[in-house]
Amino acid sequence: xxxxxxxxxxxxxxxxxxxxxxxxxxxxxxxxxxxxxxxxxxxxxxxxxxxxxxxxxxxxxxxxxxxxxxxxxxxxxxxxxxxxxxxxxxxxxxxxxxxxxxxxxxxxxxxxxxxxxxxxxxxxxxxxxxxxxxxxxxxxxxxxxxxxxxxxxxxxxxxxxxxxxxxxxxxxxxxxxxxxxxxxxxxxxxxxxxxxxxxxxxxxxxxxxxxxxxxxxxxxxxxxxxxxxxxxxxxxxxxxxxxxxxxx
Amino acid sequence: xxxxxxxxxxxxxxxxxxxxxxxxxxxxxxxxxxxxxxxxxxxxxxxxxxxxxxxxxxxxxxxxxxxxxxxxxxxxxxxxxxxxxxxxxxxxxxxxxxxxxxxxxxxxxxxxxxxxxxxxxxxxxxxxxxxxxxxxxxxxxxxxxxxxxxxxxxxxxxxxxxxxxxxxxxxxxxxxxxxxxxxxxxxxxxxxxxxxxxxxxxxxxxxxxxxxxxxxxxxxxxxxxxxxxxxxxxxxxxxxxxxxxxxxxxxxxxxxxxxxxxxxxxxxxxxxxxxxxxxxxxxxxxxxxxxxxxxxxxxxxxxxxxxxx
Numbered sequence: 001x002x003x004x005x006x007x008x009x010x011x012x013x014x015x016x017x018x019x020x021x022x023x024x025x026x027x028x029x030x031x032x033x034x035x036x037x038x039x040x041x042x043x044x045x046x047x048x049x050x051x052x053x054x055x056x057x058x059x060x061x062x063x064x065x066x067x068x069x070x071x072x073x074x075x076x077x078x079x080x081x082x083x084x085x086x087x088x089x090x091x092x093x094x095x096x097x098x099x100x101x102x103x104x105x106x107x108x109x110x111x112x113x114x115x116x117x118x119x120x121x122x123x124x125x126x127x128x129x130x131x132x133x134x135x136x137x138x139x140x141x142x143x144x145x146x147x148x149x150x151x152x153x154x155x156x157x158x159x160x161x162x163x164x165x166x167x168x169x170x171x172x173x174x175x176x177x178x179x180x181x182x183x184x185x186x187x188x189x190x191x192x193x194x195x196x197x198x199x200x201x202x203x204x205x206x207x208x209x210x211x212x213x214x215x216x217x218x219x220x221x222x223x224x225x226x227x228x229x230x231x232x233x234x235x236x237x238x239x240x241x242x243x244x245x246x247x248x
Numbered sequence: 249x250x251x252x253x254x255x256x257x258x259x260x261x262x263x264x265x266x267x268x269x270x271x272x273x274x275x276x277x278x279x280x281x282x283x284x285x286x287x288x289x290x291x292x293x294x295x296x297x298x299x300x301x302x303x304x305x306x307x308x309x310x311x312x313x314x315x316x317x318x319x320x321x322x323x324x325x326x327x328x329x330x331x332x333x334x335x336x337x338x339x340x341x342x343x344x345x346x347x348x349x350x351x352x353x354x355x356x357x358x359x360x361x362x363x364x365x366x367x368x369x370x371x372x373x374x375x376x377x378x379x380x381x382x383x384x385x386x387x388x389x390x391x392x393x394x395x396x397x398x399x400x401x402x403x404x405x406x407x408x409x410x411x412x413x414x415x416x417x418x419x420x421x422x423x424x425x426x427x428x429x430x431x432x433x434x435x436x437x438x439x440x441x442x443x444x445x446x447x448x449x450x451x452x453x454x455x456x457x458x459x460x461x462x463x464x465x466x467x468x469x470x471x472x473x474x475x476x477x478x479x480x481x482x483x484x485x486x487x488x489x490x491x492x493x494x495x496x497x498x499x500x501x502x503x504x505x506x507x508x509x510x511x512x513x514x515x516x517x518x519x520x521x522x523x524x525x526x527x528x529x530x531x532x533x534x535x536x537x538x539x540x541x542x543x544x545x546x547x548x549x550x551x552x553x554x555x556x557x
Contacts, residue, residue: 229539
Protein backbone atom coordinates (compact mmCIF):
# COMPACT_ATOMS: atom_id res chain seq x y z
CA UNK A 1 0.00 0.00 0.00
CA UNK A 2 1.20 3.45 -0.91
CA UNK A 3 0.80 6.37 1.51
CA UNK A 4 0.71 10.01 0.44
CA UNK A 5 1.69 12.54 3.09
CA UNK A 6 1.13 16.24 2.37
CA UNK A 7 3.41 18.59 4.32
CA UNK A 8 3.36 22.38 4.72
CA UNK A 9 6.18 24.82 5.35
CA UNK A 10 5.06 27.16 8.13
CA UNK A 11 6.47 29.54 10.71
CA UNK A 12 8.33 27.56 13.38
CA UNK A 13 6.02 26.88 16.31
CA UNK A 14 8.44 28.47 18.78
CA UNK A 15 8.43 31.81 16.97
CA UNK A 16 6.00 34.48 18.08
CA UNK A 17 4.34 35.85 14.92
CA UNK A 18 4.42 39.62 14.38
CA UNK A 19 1.69 41.41 12.48
CA UNK A 20 3.00 43.70 9.71
CA UNK A 21 2.52 47.39 10.41
CA UNK A 22 0.58 47.89 7.15
CA UNK A 23 -2.02 45.31 8.18
CA UNK A 24 -1.48 43.05 5.17
CA UNK A 25 -0.37 39.95 7.02
CA UNK A 26 2.20 38.42 9.33
CA UNK A 27 5.86 39.27 8.85
CA UNK A 28 7.67 36.15 7.64
CA UNK A 29 10.90 37.84 6.47
CA UNK A 30 13.93 36.27 8.18
CA UNK A 31 11.70 34.15 10.38
CA UNK A 32 12.58 30.52 11.10
CA UNK A 33 10.34 28.19 9.09
CA UNK A 34 9.74 24.50 9.75
CA UNK A 35 7.47 21.64 8.84
CA UNK A 36 4.01 22.07 10.33
CA UNK A 37 4.14 20.03 13.58
CA UNK A 38 1.00 18.03 12.76
CA UNK A 39 2.53 17.11 9.39
CA UNK A 40 5.64 15.76 11.12
CA UNK A 41 3.31 13.47 13.04
CA UNK A 42 1.72 12.43 9.73
CA UNK A 43 5.13 11.61 8.21
CA UNK A 44 6.08 9.65 11.32
CA UNK A 45 2.85 7.64 11.22
CA UNK A 46 3.42 6.75 7.57
CA UNK A 47 6.97 5.61 8.35
CA UNK A 48 5.75 3.46 11.23
CA UNK A 49 3.19 1.83 8.94
CA UNK A 50 5.99 1.12 6.49
CA UNK A 51 8.18 -0.31 9.25
CA UNK A 52 5.29 -2.59 10.24
CA UNK A 53 5.10 -3.84 6.65
CA UNK A 54 1.68 -2.27 6.08
CA UNK A 55 2.91 0.43 3.70
CA UNK A 56 5.32 -0.10 0.82
CA UNK A 57 6.02 3.43 -0.35
CA UNK A 58 5.66 6.93 1.13
CA UNK A 59 5.23 9.94 -1.14
CA UNK A 60 5.57 13.34 0.50
CA UNK A 61 3.82 16.26 -1.23
CA UNK A 62 4.01 19.99 -0.61
CA UNK A 63 2.19 22.88 -2.24
CA UNK A 64 4.20 26.05 -1.77
CA UNK A 65 7.25 28.13 -2.73
CA UNK A 66 10.59 26.74 -3.94
CA UNK A 67 11.81 26.73 -0.35
CA UNK A 68 9.18 24.12 0.52
CA UNK A 69 11.81 21.76 -1.00
CA UNK A 70 13.56 21.97 2.39
CA UNK A 71 10.39 20.74 4.08
CA UNK A 72 10.15 17.86 1.62
CA UNK A 73 13.83 17.01 2.20
CA UNK A 74 13.05 16.83 5.92
CA UNK A 75 10.25 14.35 5.17
CA UNK A 76 12.63 12.35 2.97
CA UNK A 77 15.29 12.38 5.70
CA UNK A 78 12.73 11.09 8.19
CA UNK A 79 11.96 8.19 5.87
CA UNK A 80 9.67 9.16 2.98
CA UNK A 81 10.71 7.57 -0.33
CA UNK A 82 10.09 10.36 -2.82
CA UNK A 83 8.58 13.80 -2.99
CA UNK A 84 6.47 16.04 -5.19
CA UNK A 85 6.68 19.82 -4.91
CA UNK A 86 3.74 21.66 -6.46
CA UNK A 87 5.50 24.97 -6.73
CA UNK A 88 3.72 28.30 -6.47
CA UNK A 89 4.45 31.60 -4.79
CA UNK A 90 0.77 32.35 -4.36
CA UNK A 91 -1.01 31.71 -1.12
CA UNK A 92 -3.05 28.58 -1.79
CA UNK A 93 -6.23 28.05 0.23
CA UNK A 94 -7.17 24.65 1.70
CA UNK A 95 -9.85 24.07 -0.99
CA UNK A 96 -7.31 24.50 -3.82
CA UNK A 97 -4.71 22.42 -1.95
CA UNK A 98 -7.33 19.68 -1.59
CA UNK A 99 -8.02 19.84 -5.34
CA UNK A 100 -4.30 19.48 -6.14
CA UNK A 101 -4.02 16.59 -3.69
CA UNK A 102 -7.06 14.95 -5.27
CA UNK A 103 -5.37 15.05 -8.66
CA UNK A 104 -2.20 13.57 -7.14
CA UNK A 105 -4.21 10.88 -5.34
CA UNK A 106 -5.91 10.00 -8.64
CA UNK A 107 -2.44 9.47 -10.18
CA UNK A 108 -0.78 7.75 -7.24
CA UNK A 109 -3.80 5.73 -5.96
CA UNK A 110 -2.61 5.59 -2.33
CA UNK A 111 -4.34 3.39 0.26
CA UNK A 112 -4.02 6.16 2.82
CA UNK A 113 -3.46 9.89 2.70
CA UNK A 114 -2.27 11.07 6.11
CA UNK A 115 -2.34 14.82 6.78
CA UNK A 116 -1.86 17.07 9.77
CA UNK A 117 -5.23 18.12 11.20
CA UNK A 118 -4.39 21.80 10.85
CA UNK A 119 -1.54 24.08 9.89
CA UNK A 120 -0.38 26.38 12.66
CA UNK A 121 -0.31 29.44 10.39
CA UNK A 122 -3.89 29.76 9.09
CA UNK A 123 -5.37 27.34 11.67
CA UNK A 124 -8.02 26.33 9.12
CA UNK A 125 -8.36 22.60 9.87
CA UNK A 126 -9.97 21.85 6.50
CA UNK A 127 -7.68 20.24 3.90
CA UNK A 128 -8.04 16.58 4.94
CA UNK A 129 -11.81 16.71 5.19
CA UNK A 130 -12.05 18.53 1.84
CA UNK A 131 -9.78 16.00 0.16
CA UNK A 132 -11.92 13.16 1.53
CA UNK A 133 -15.05 14.82 0.12
CA UNK A 134 -13.48 15.41 -3.31
CA UNK A 135 -12.29 11.79 -3.48
CA UNK A 136 -15.60 10.48 -2.14
CA UNK A 137 -13.65 8.55 0.50
CA UNK A 138 -14.01 8.28 4.31
CA UNK A 139 -12.12 10.48 6.79
CA UNK A 140 -10.63 9.72 10.19
CA UNK A 141 -9.90 13.16 11.58
CA UNK A 142 -7.94 14.11 14.74
CA UNK A 143 -6.46 10.60 14.99
CA UNK A 144 -4.74 9.38 18.14
CA UNK A 145 -4.40 5.77 16.93
CA UNK A 146 -4.42 4.27 13.43
CA UNK A 147 -4.69 0.53 12.83
CA UNK A 148 -4.87 -0.90 9.31
CA UNK A 149 -6.95 -4.07 9.32
CA UNK A 150 -7.30 -5.77 5.94
CA UNK A 151 -9.27 -3.54 3.62
CA UNK A 152 -10.23 -1.10 6.34
CA UNK A 153 -8.56 1.21 8.84
CA UNK A 154 -9.67 1.70 12.43
CA UNK A 155 -9.10 5.23 13.68
CA UNK A 156 -9.34 6.36 17.28
CA UNK A 157 -10.24 10.06 17.21
CA UNK A 158 -9.75 12.81 19.79
CA UNK A 159 -13.18 14.42 20.22
CA UNK A 160 -14.49 17.04 22.65
CA UNK A 161 -15.83 14.52 25.16
CA UNK A 162 -12.94 12.04 24.98
CA UNK A 163 -12.21 9.46 22.30
CA UNK A 164 -14.28 7.99 19.48
CA UNK A 165 -13.41 5.02 17.28
CA UNK A 166 -14.53 4.69 13.66
CA UNK A 167 -13.88 2.06 11.01
CA UNK A 168 -13.23 3.30 7.48
CA UNK A 169 -13.12 1.46 4.18
CA UNK A 170 -9.76 1.88 2.39
CA UNK A 171 -8.66 3.99 0.65
CA UNK A 172 -9.16 6.55 3.39
CA UNK A 173 -7.98 9.93 4.60
CA UNK A 174 -6.54 10.34 8.11
CA UNK A 175 -5.69 13.61 9.86
CA UNK A 176 -3.34 13.55 12.84
CA UNK A 177 -3.78 14.89 16.34
CA UNK A 178 -0.96 15.60 18.76
CA UNK A 179 -0.85 12.30 20.56
CA UNK A 180 -0.74 9.95 17.59
CA UNK A 181 3.03 9.55 17.93
CA UNK A 182 6.25 11.33 18.72
CA UNK A 183 8.04 12.19 15.44
CA UNK A 184 11.65 11.07 15.09
CA UNK A 185 14.60 13.30 14.33
CA UNK A 186 16.34 12.61 11.06
CA UNK A 187 19.84 11.20 11.56
CA UNK A 188 22.79 12.76 9.75
CA UNK A 189 23.29 9.78 7.40
CA UNK A 190 19.59 9.90 6.54
CA UNK A 191 19.78 13.65 5.90
CA UNK A 192 22.63 12.97 3.47
CA UNK A 193 20.74 10.11 1.86
CA UNK A 194 17.63 12.28 1.47
CA UNK A 195 19.53 14.58 -0.89
CA UNK A 196 19.59 11.89 -3.54
CA UNK A 197 15.98 10.77 -3.18
CA UNK A 198 13.73 11.79 -6.10
CA UNK A 199 11.92 15.12 -5.85
CA UNK A 200 9.63 16.07 -8.74
CA UNK A 201 8.64 19.69 -9.28
CA UNK A 202 5.22 20.49 -10.72
CA UNK A 203 2.89 23.47 -10.97
CA UNK A 204 -0.80 23.74 -9.97
CA UNK A 205 -1.62 24.09 -13.68
CA UNK A 206 -0.15 20.61 -14.30
CA UNK A 207 -3.09 19.32 -12.28
CA UNK A 208 -5.58 21.69 -13.88
CA UNK A 209 -6.29 23.44 -10.60
CA UNK A 210 -7.17 27.13 -10.40
CA UNK A 211 -5.67 28.44 -7.15
CA UNK A 212 -7.29 31.88 -7.27
CA UNK A 213 -8.36 32.62 -3.68
CA UNK A 214 -12.02 32.60 -2.71
CA UNK A 215 -11.41 34.56 0.45
CA UNK A 216 -10.03 38.06 0.24
CA UNK A 217 -8.04 39.15 3.26
CA UNK A 218 -9.09 42.73 3.89
CA UNK A 219 -6.92 43.26 6.93
CA UNK A 220 -4.69 41.46 9.42
CA UNK A 221 -4.55 43.10 12.81
CA UNK A 222 -3.26 42.58 16.30
CA UNK A 223 -5.56 40.85 18.76
CA UNK A 224 -6.68 42.87 21.77
CA UNK A 225 -3.75 42.96 24.17
CA UNK A 226 -4.20 41.90 27.77
CA UNK A 227 -2.44 44.01 30.32
CA UNK A 228 -0.46 42.21 32.97
CA UNK A 229 -2.16 42.63 36.34
CA UNK A 230 -0.68 42.55 39.77
CA UNK A 231 1.32 39.99 41.65
CA UNK A 232 0.00 39.24 45.10
CA UNK A 233 2.33 38.62 47.99
CA UNK A 234 0.85 35.51 49.50
CA UNK A 235 -1.97 32.99 49.52
CA UNK A 236 -4.07 35.00 52.00
CA UNK A 237 -4.13 38.02 49.68
CA UNK A 238 -5.05 35.74 46.78
CA UNK A 239 -7.89 34.23 48.82
CA UNK A 240 -9.22 37.74 49.55
CA UNK A 241 -9.02 38.69 45.85
CA UNK A 242 -10.78 35.48 44.78
CA UNK A 243 -13.55 36.18 47.28
CA UNK A 244 -13.92 39.68 45.79
CA UNK A 245 -14.55 38.03 42.43
CA UNK A 246 -17.53 36.32 44.00
CA UNK A 247 -16.63 32.79 43.00
CA UNK A 248 -15.90 31.44 46.47
CA UNK B 249 -30.05 35.27 3.76
CA UNK B 250 -31.21 31.86 4.94
CA UNK B 251 -28.83 30.04 7.24
CA UNK B 252 -28.69 26.37 8.21
CA UNK B 253 -27.22 25.78 11.66
CA UNK B 254 -25.78 22.43 12.77
CA UNK B 255 -27.32 21.45 16.10
CA UNK B 256 -24.75 19.79 18.34
CA UNK B 257 -26.45 17.10 20.43
CA UNK B 258 -26.15 13.59 21.81
CA UNK B 259 -29.51 12.36 20.48
CA UNK B 260 -31.02 13.35 23.86
CA UNK B 261 -30.49 17.09 24.32
CA UNK B 262 -29.10 20.18 22.58
CA UNK B 263 -25.51 21.00 23.53
CA UNK B 264 -24.65 24.53 24.61
CA UNK B 265 -22.29 25.10 21.66
CA UNK B 266 -25.38 25.33 19.45
CA UNK B 267 -26.65 28.49 21.18
CA UNK B 268 -23.68 30.72 20.37
CA UNK B 269 -23.79 29.41 16.81
CA UNK B 270 -27.44 30.47 16.53
CA UNK B 271 -26.45 33.98 17.62
CA UNK B 272 -23.77 34.16 14.91
CA UNK B 273 -26.20 32.85 12.27
CA UNK B 274 -28.92 35.31 13.32
CA UNK B 275 -26.52 38.15 12.42
CA UNK B 276 -26.54 36.82 8.84
CA UNK B 277 -30.26 36.23 8.38
CA UNK B 278 -33.07 33.76 8.95
CA UNK B 279 -32.04 30.86 11.19
CA UNK B 280 -32.95 27.29 10.27
CA UNK B 281 -31.60 24.41 12.33
CA UNK B 282 -30.61 20.91 11.30
CA UNK B 283 -31.00 18.12 13.84
CA UNK B 284 -29.39 15.03 12.30
CA UNK B 285 -29.31 11.93 14.47
CA UNK B 286 -31.06 8.76 15.46
CA UNK B 287 -34.12 8.76 17.73
CA UNK B 288 -33.57 12.48 18.20
CA UNK B 289 -37.13 13.89 17.93
CA UNK B 290 -36.82 15.25 21.49
CA UNK B 291 -33.74 17.19 20.43
CA UNK B 292 -35.70 18.77 17.57
CA UNK B 293 -38.51 19.78 19.96
CA UNK B 294 -35.97 21.33 22.31
CA UNK B 295 -34.18 23.07 19.42
CA UNK B 296 -37.49 24.52 18.18
CA UNK B 297 -37.73 26.49 21.44
CA UNK B 298 -34.43 28.33 20.94
CA UNK B 299 -35.23 32.04 20.57
CA UNK B 300 -35.03 33.38 17.02
CA UNK B 301 -35.24 30.05 15.17
CA UNK B 302 -37.57 30.01 12.14
CA UNK B 303 -37.53 26.30 11.28
CA UNK B 304 -36.04 22.99 12.41
CA UNK B 305 -35.13 20.29 9.88
CA UNK B 306 -35.13 16.87 11.50
CA UNK B 307 -33.20 14.05 9.81
CA UNK B 308 -33.81 10.99 11.97
CA UNK B 309 -31.97 8.01 10.54
CA UNK B 310 -29.62 5.33 11.94
CA UNK B 311 -26.98 6.55 9.47
CA UNK B 312 -26.89 9.96 11.23
CA UNK B 313 -26.82 8.59 14.80
CA UNK B 314 -23.14 9.23 15.39
CA UNK B 315 -22.73 12.23 13.12
CA UNK B 316 -20.40 10.42 10.69
CA UNK B 317 -19.21 13.09 8.24
CA UNK B 318 -19.43 10.70 5.26
CA UNK B 319 -23.18 10.39 5.88
CA UNK B 320 -24.23 13.81 7.14
CA UNK B 321 -22.22 15.96 4.68
CA UNK B 322 -24.29 14.87 1.62
CA UNK B 323 -27.48 15.50 3.64
CA UNK B 324 -26.33 19.04 4.43
CA UNK B 325 -25.13 19.64 0.87
CA UNK B 326 -28.65 18.71 -0.37
CA UNK B 327 -30.29 21.09 2.13
CA UNK B 328 -27.94 23.86 1.04
CA UNK B 329 -29.83 24.04 -2.27
CA UNK B 330 -32.39 26.11 -0.34
CA UNK B 331 -30.04 27.85 2.15
CA UNK B 332 -27.29 30.44 1.71
CA UNK B 333 -25.00 29.68 4.64
CA UNK B 334 -24.11 26.55 6.62
CA UNK B 335 -23.07 27.52 10.13
CA UNK B 336 -21.59 25.02 12.60
CA UNK B 337 -19.96 25.40 16.00
CA UNK B 338 -16.15 25.00 15.93
CA UNK B 339 -16.39 21.84 18.03
CA UNK B 340 -14.70 18.59 16.97
CA UNK B 341 -18.00 17.63 15.30
CA UNK B 342 -18.31 20.93 13.43
CA UNK B 343 -14.64 20.86 12.42
CA UNK B 344 -15.06 17.32 11.12
CA UNK B 345 -18.23 17.89 9.10
CA UNK B 346 -18.13 21.50 7.80
CA UNK B 347 -15.07 21.25 5.49
CA UNK B 348 -16.53 18.11 3.91
CA UNK B 349 -19.71 20.09 3.19
CA UNK B 350 -17.68 23.03 1.86
CA UNK B 351 -15.80 20.83 -0.60
CA UNK B 352 -19.04 19.22 -1.81
CA UNK B 353 -20.37 22.73 -2.48
CA UNK B 354 -17.03 23.96 -3.93
CA UNK B 355 -16.87 26.67 -1.29
CA UNK B 356 -13.88 27.84 0.74
CA UNK B 357 -14.83 27.51 4.42
CA UNK B 358 -14.34 30.33 6.91
CA UNK B 359 -13.11 28.65 10.09
CA UNK B 360 -13.63 29.72 13.69
CA UNK B 361 -15.18 33.16 13.15
CA UNK B 362 -14.99 35.74 15.94
CA UNK B 363 -17.42 38.26 14.50
CA UNK B 364 -19.75 38.96 11.60
CA UNK B 365 -18.66 42.22 9.96
CA UNK B 366 -20.94 42.16 6.94
CA UNK B 367 -22.95 39.79 4.79
CA UNK B 368 -19.79 38.06 3.58
CA UNK B 369 -17.16 39.56 5.84
CA UNK B 370 -15.89 37.99 9.04
CA UNK B 371 -12.99 38.11 11.47
CA UNK B 372 -11.10 34.99 12.41
CA UNK B 373 -7.97 34.19 14.42
CA UNK B 374 -4.80 33.02 12.65
CA UNK B 375 -1.37 32.05 14.03
CA UNK B 376 -2.83 30.74 17.29
CA UNK B 377 -4.73 33.99 17.79
CA UNK B 378 -1.59 36.13 17.49
CA UNK B 379 -3.25 37.87 14.57
CA UNK B 380 -6.85 38.50 13.58
CA UNK B 381 -7.73 38.39 9.89
CA UNK B 382 -10.72 40.13 8.36
CA UNK B 383 -11.80 38.07 5.35
CA UNK B 384 -14.43 38.52 2.67
CA UNK B 385 -15.85 35.53 0.82
CA UNK B 386 -16.34 35.55 -2.94
CA UNK B 387 -18.28 32.26 -2.92
CA UNK B 388 -22.03 32.18 -3.73
CA UNK B 389 -22.71 30.18 -0.54
CA UNK B 390 -21.03 30.36 2.83
CA UNK B 391 -19.71 27.57 5.05
CA UNK B 392 -18.69 28.84 8.47
CA UNK B 393 -17.58 27.47 11.82
CA UNK B 394 -18.13 29.64 14.88
CA UNK B 395 -15.93 30.15 17.93
CA UNK B 396 -18.40 29.65 20.78
CA UNK B 397 -16.68 31.99 23.21
CA UNK B 398 -16.94 34.93 20.79
CA UNK B 399 -20.75 35.05 20.64
CA UNK B 400 -23.39 35.34 23.37
CA UNK B 401 -25.63 32.33 23.77
CA UNK B 402 -29.09 32.61 22.24
CA UNK B 403 -31.83 32.05 24.86
CA UNK B 404 -32.73 28.34 24.96
CA UNK B 405 -36.42 29.23 25.46
CA UNK B 406 -38.77 31.63 23.75
CA UNK B 407 -39.00 30.25 20.21
CA UNK B 408 -41.70 28.11 18.66
CA UNK B 409 -40.33 26.98 15.31
CA UNK B 410 -41.97 24.32 13.17
CA UNK B 411 -40.21 20.96 12.93
CA UNK B 412 -40.05 19.47 9.46
CA UNK B 413 -38.76 15.95 8.73
CA UNK B 414 -36.18 15.58 5.95
CA UNK B 415 -35.02 12.31 4.46
CA UNK B 416 -31.49 12.70 3.11
CA UNK B 417 -29.36 10.15 1.28
CA UNK B 418 -28.65 7.96 4.34
CA UNK B 419 -25.64 5.66 4.72
CA UNK B 420 -22.79 6.31 2.28
CA UNK B 421 -21.35 2.89 3.11
CA UNK B 422 -17.85 4.26 3.69
CA UNK B 423 -17.54 4.33 7.46
CA UNK B 424 -19.00 2.95 10.64
CA UNK B 425 -19.02 3.91 14.29
CA UNK B 426 -17.21 1.46 16.57
CA UNK B 427 -17.37 3.01 20.03
CA UNK B 428 -16.53 5.90 22.35
CA UNK B 429 -14.62 6.47 25.54
CA UNK B 430 -16.41 9.49 26.94
CA UNK B 431 -15.39 10.52 30.42
CA UNK B 432 -18.27 10.95 32.84
CA UNK B 433 -17.72 13.77 35.26
CA UNK B 434 -19.74 15.55 37.91
CA UNK B 435 -17.82 18.72 37.10
CA UNK B 436 -19.06 21.36 34.65
CA UNK B 437 -18.00 21.08 31.00
CA UNK B 438 -14.82 22.98 30.12
CA UNK B 439 -16.32 25.05 27.33
CA UNK B 440 -19.32 26.26 29.36
CA UNK B 441 -17.82 26.49 32.88
CA UNK B 442 -17.81 29.81 34.79
CA UNK B 443 -14.58 28.87 36.55
CA UNK B 444 -11.73 26.68 35.30
CA UNK B 445 -8.73 25.38 37.20
CA UNK B 446 -5.99 24.20 34.81
CA UNK B 447 -2.79 22.36 35.58
CA UNK B 448 0.49 22.19 33.70
CA UNK B 449 3.58 20.08 33.49
CA UNK B 450 4.77 21.30 36.90
CA UNK B 451 2.16 19.00 38.48
CA UNK B 452 4.68 16.16 37.97
CA UNK B 453 2.35 13.20 37.44
CA UNK B 454 -1.22 12.00 37.21
CA UNK B 455 -1.56 11.37 40.97
CA UNK B 456 -0.32 14.79 42.01
CA UNK B 457 -2.51 16.39 39.34
CA UNK B 458 -5.56 14.76 40.93
CA UNK B 459 -4.35 15.46 44.44
CA UNK B 460 -3.67 19.20 43.93
CA UNK B 461 -5.94 20.39 41.09
CA UNK B 462 -9.17 18.46 41.66
CA UNK B 463 -9.85 19.57 45.28
CA UNK B 464 -9.34 23.23 44.33
CA UNK B 465 -11.70 22.80 41.37
CA UNK B 466 -14.28 21.09 43.58
CA UNK B 467 -14.10 23.91 46.13
CA UNK B 468 -14.87 26.45 43.37
CA UNK B 469 -17.36 24.30 41.43
CA UNK B 470 -14.90 24.62 38.56
CA UNK B 471 -14.12 22.58 35.46
CA UNK B 472 -10.64 21.11 35.17
CA UNK B 473 -8.36 21.89 32.24
CA UNK B 474 -4.75 21.21 31.38
CA UNK B 475 -1.91 22.44 29.21
CA UNK B 476 -0.74 20.40 26.26
CA UNK B 477 2.39 19.45 28.20
CA UNK B 478 0.29 17.94 31.00
CA UNK B 479 -1.86 16.01 28.53
CA UNK B 480 1.13 14.80 26.51
CA UNK B 481 2.75 13.61 29.74
CA UNK B 482 -0.38 11.56 30.45
CA UNK B 483 -1.48 13.39 33.64
CA UNK B 484 -5.04 13.75 32.25
CA UNK B 485 -6.86 12.65 29.05
CA UNK B 486 -6.92 14.65 25.81
CA UNK B 487 -10.33 16.20 26.39
CA UNK B 488 -8.83 18.36 29.18
CA UNK B 489 -6.53 20.22 26.80
CA UNK B 490 -6.94 23.99 26.52
CA UNK B 491 -5.10 25.72 23.68
CA UNK B 492 -4.64 26.40 19.98
CA UNK B 493 -5.42 22.80 19.07
CA UNK B 494 -7.47 21.84 22.10
CA UNK B 495 -10.46 23.62 23.57
CA UNK B 496 -10.96 27.38 23.41
CA UNK B 497 -12.39 28.65 26.70
CA UNK B 498 -13.39 32.03 28.09
CA UNK B 499 -14.69 31.55 31.64
CA UNK B 500 -15.28 34.28 34.23
CA UNK B 501 -12.20 33.07 36.09
CA UNK B 502 -9.32 30.94 34.78
CA UNK B 503 -6.81 29.68 37.31
CA UNK B 504 -3.56 28.45 35.72
CA UNK B 505 -1.51 26.32 38.07
CA UNK B 506 2.05 25.39 37.12
CA UNK B 507 1.47 26.51 33.53
CA UNK B 508 4.27 28.55 31.98
CA UNK B 509 2.06 30.10 29.30
CA UNK B 510 3.27 28.96 25.87
CA UNK B 511 1.58 30.91 23.06
CA UNK B 512 -0.31 27.75 22.08
CA UNK B 513 -1.88 27.60 25.55
CA UNK B 514 -2.60 31.34 25.74
CA UNK B 515 -4.46 30.99 22.43
CA UNK B 516 -7.02 28.85 24.21
CA UNK B 517 -7.69 30.93 27.33
CA UNK B 518 -6.63 34.55 26.95
CA UNK B 519 -10.20 35.74 26.46
CA UNK B 520 -11.08 34.66 30.00
CA UNK B 521 -12.46 37.54 32.06
CA UNK B 522 -10.04 37.15 34.95
CA UNK B 523 -6.86 35.10 34.77
CA UNK B 524 -5.11 33.96 37.92
CA UNK B 525 -1.68 32.34 37.69
CA UNK B 526 0.25 30.38 40.26
CA UNK B 527 3.80 29.59 39.18
CA UNK B 528 7.13 29.45 40.94
CA UNK B 529 8.96 31.06 38.02
CA UNK B 530 8.33 34.78 38.27
CA UNK B 531 9.38 35.26 34.64
CA UNK B 532 6.85 32.76 33.29
CA UNK B 533 4.97 34.29 30.31
CA UNK B 534 1.65 33.42 31.94
CA UNK B 535 2.17 36.41 34.27
CA UNK B 536 2.10 38.75 31.25
CA UNK B 537 -1.59 37.96 30.75
CA UNK B 538 -2.62 37.21 34.33
CA UNK B 539 -4.72 39.73 36.27
CA UNK B 540 -3.59 38.17 39.51
CA UNK B 541 -0.31 36.35 39.90
CA UNK B 542 1.18 34.45 42.80
CA UNK B 543 4.82 33.46 42.60
CA UNK B 544 4.94 30.37 44.75
CA UNK B 545 5.55 26.66 44.78
CA UNK B 546 2.22 25.16 43.80
CA UNK B 547 2.71 22.15 46.08
CA UNK B 548 2.43 24.39 49.13
CA UNK B 549 0.33 27.26 47.73
CA UNK B 550 -2.48 25.20 46.20
CA UNK B 551 -3.39 23.14 49.31
CA UNK B 552 -3.18 26.32 51.38
CA UNK B 553 -5.46 28.13 48.92
CA UNK B 554 -7.90 25.21 48.79
CA UNK B 555 -8.20 25.07 52.57
CA UNK B 556 -8.71 28.84 52.93
CA UNK B 557 -11.43 29.23 50.31
